[in-house]
Amino acid sequence: MAKEAKTDAELEAMIADRIALGGVFVSVRKDPLLGWRATVITAPKxxxxxxxxxxxxxxELRKKYTLKD
Known part of the structure; x- marks a missing residue:
């Protein structure tokens, strides 16, 4: 079964919705080993x-989605 391609913005929104923490911003970028990686930006604490x-x-999402170029 082929994985569905999603944009970085779509993946960021999906992750942010699932973690449901206020004041947390998610950034998705390509990763040579994993395909793509999520990084959070929030208060240090x-x-x-x-x-x-x-x-x-x-x-979990990497099993279903790839990062669209």
Whole structure:
């Protein structure tokens, strides 16, 4: 089964919706090993937790979606 291609903005919105933390911005970029990677931008106090959540969600979404060029 082929994976569906999504833009970076679509993937960012999907991850942000799933982690549901206010004040957290998600950025998606290409990654040579994983295909694409999500990075969070938030207050330093919440950064580690928010990044862990984003990594978990991204791992699930990578099974279904690729990053559109």
């Amino acid at each position: 919440r950064a580690t937790y928010a990044q862990q959540l984003a990594d978990q969600v991204a791992a």
